[in-house]
Amino acid sequence: MELTSYHFLLFILAVLILYYALSRVKGAQRYVIAAANVALICFMTRKTILILIVFLVLFVYFAGLLLDKAVKEKRKALSNLILYGALFFVVAYLCYFKFFKWTYELLQQTLALKGIGLVEWIFPIGLSYYTLTMCAYLLDISHKKHEAERNLIDFFAFVTFFPSLIEGPINLYRKLMPQIKEQHMINPDNLSEGFVRILWGYFKKLVIADRIGVLVIGILSDETAAGPLVFFAMVLYSFQIYADFSGGIDVVMGVARMMDIGLTENFKAPLLSVSVTEYWARWHMSLGEFMEKYIYYPIVLNRRIMKLSKKIKSTYYSKAFSAFLASVIVFVIVGIWHGTGWNYVVYGCYQAFFVGGAVLMGPVYKALLQKLHIQAKNPVWHIFVILRTFTVLTFGRYFIRAKDLTGAFELFARTFTSSAGKQTLLEKGLDVPGLIVMAIGILILIIADILAGNGIRIREKVLHMHILARFAFYMVTIVCIIVFGMYGGEFTGASFIYQGF
Template identity: 50%
Template sequence: MDLKSLNYVIFVTLVSILYLGLYRVKYAQKIILAIANSIFILSVAGLKPFILIIALILFSFSCGIGIERMINERRSLAHFLLVFNISVLILVLCYFKFFLDSYSIIGDLVVPIGISYYTLTMIAYSHDIFHQKHRAEKNIIDFYTFITFFPSIIQGPINLYKKISPQLKTPHKPEAQRIYKGIQRSLWGYIKKVVIADRIGLLVVPILQDETVSGFYLLFAMILYSFQIYTDFSGGIDVIMGVCEIFDIHPVENFRSPLVSRSVTEYWQRWHISLGEFMEKYIYYPIVLNRKIMKLSKKIPYNYFKKVFSATLASVIVFIIVGIWHGTGWNYVIYGGYQAIFVASAVLFSPLYRKVKHVLRINEVCITWKLFQIIRTFIILTIGRFFIRANNLSQAVILLKRTFLNYKWSDIHILFDDTLSNYGLDPKNIFLIYSSIILIVIVDILHERKIEIRHWLMKQDIVFRYFVYLCAIFVIIIFGIYGPEFNSSTFIYQGF
């Protein structure tokens, strides 16, 4: 039961009717959600991954209670239990992500869907109990419902207990306006996924597989891939957030107009926000505030570098972990390191950058300078994606060499003529890709300017609104990419 399948739509519809229809019945919504979570996991992942998540839930639930009981009188033992809990979760995550193919303990095991997300949720949960950010959950059903919350378990956002659990325990009444807005967002998510992302994928794959093309083709394909991964991931999140809005559950927003980012650092504050917040809170700050790191920074020459040493080191470690979180192989390590270079250099050399801008008399509020920064950032990020688009590091290096050692500006004609039709899409579909990219950029700009299209739509009369809904449904049905030849059922970030 994939997010974009008809079965998922029917499932969400039935769960929504029961969940909102029985809001007056005590405990009904909790029970319905717990059952719905179980059905979803079993249908998507199967029995073995379901048993695994049950085991990890029982383990983390018990550790959380133990940590809370010992935190005041036996703090060292509570700390040991915290470390033990986190270590087991990390070992389980690493085993399934990195060692399953080589060392399979039980036959026919596959990487459990969502393990990269719910293990981080459990780590954050036990960490926050130890630091007394919230109390341990005493009700196993409530804890199970929190961890397995079906809209977000397979591709995020990464939920924190303090934010989501109280919402899951509160009865939620059906409200027409909220339900309409949730449906709107889900429809927009489906358009981004099946109409835009999957269509772009049909063009990207054959170009990258063609070993005869010049670097211009490859860079063009990777630029398209940047839009593909954005519309794929954010489209899935929009579907998820739309379903959550119907339930009146509000996880953290995972995107904030990343296409208008003016630096790599800013981009990571706008992209996969829940992962960024997790890394910042549970890895970055503990490193920055670590006494040994602070002591080591005092040995660094020059006062400025002393000040930024711990922040720079923490940034490098965080982004290497982010790279490894995305997948196995050295290409993902390099991907994380590549991001770290730009984030760390922004901190290390910020005085130099300020001086250069002053000498060149750059007007930072000028639209041309902002546009330059946005395009520069997009190109930097696109080059970095060579490492996650390739299957391994050697393939990524080959792609990069083919791109920049055989780059031909003379091939720019492919943007305007019918050459790209040789890769399986007719001119109408290619025009649709270009139009969709322009639309996505415009929507990001509007959101950045606090112009919410959904809010505007809700102010219109019912005839116009239903006309828009029907148009959106027809666009998904008519222009969506379906069929046995192209397996578009899996979201890219679902694989991470």
């Protein structure tokens, strides 16, 4: 069951009916969520995966209770032992599934020789998201931000909250759990808002992202394609990954909104970013929030690092050192979190280079702008820095688009090589009308970001339109998704790009 399948829509419909049918029964909605989480895990993957997930949930649940007790009893050594032991286990669990597939394959081969068959390896659904949720949960208990959850069903409902199980966002206990525990009455505003958001998500995913995907694959899989065409494909890929990921998140947010539950926003017009640092504050914000709170600040505020930074003579660099170090560590982790392979490590280093560089070179950059009499608010300069940031990020995506590091360097080499023959876009999977639809889709994406950047949300405007105009808008959008969406038939709809993480 994929996010774009009608099975998913039927599943959501069934959950919503049950959820609101039991709205007057105190506490029943939490059980509906927990049951929906179990059902979705079973529908989307093997049932054995559910066992693995339940095991991890139980482990963190009990670790949380023990940690809470140790914290309350002010037994620091014990609480540290429980905290770091549990964190180690959770991270090791994630790392095992992310990086050690080969050990399972080795076991499979060994047992096969003895005539014992093992089931195929499957990455547990949503593992990258809920392991971070669990880490945040344990860290917040140790920081006394909240107590441990005592109700196991509630804890399970929170950790594996089904809408965000597929593509995130990463949920924090203190934001989500109170909402799960609340009783939610059916509210037309929530249903309408959620519906519009789901429509917008499917439009982005099926009409824009998957259409771009055809062209990107068409160009990059053609080994004779080189020069600007390859760079153009990577520019398109930047739009594809944005439309795909944010489209998926819109569906998730829409479903949660329909349940009267607000999740952490994951995007804030990232196309308008004027620097890589700002980009990471606008892109995958729930991951950014996690990294900032649980990795960046603990490093910056670490006494040993502060002591080390004081050894630097320059006052500015002394202050900037810990921020630089924290940025580098955070982005290397972000890179590794995105996937296995050295290309992801380099991707993280690439981001760290720009973010860390911005920390170190901040005053130099400022002085340079002043010397050149460039006003940061100058519209031409503003557009220039947006395009500059977009270009820098596009080059960074070479590392995640390629299957490995060698592939990424090959892609770079192809970009800076002139093509042997005449290259035309029309041979790459989309015809002229298809290219026009793609271009319109990208334009809509950019306009939506510009409007969002200026505080104008299209979906809010839609909800305030006259009912007939709203109906017309809904119908046009649904028809556009049905007609122009890339699904079924010859097109094997790629799963949401972030679904694999």
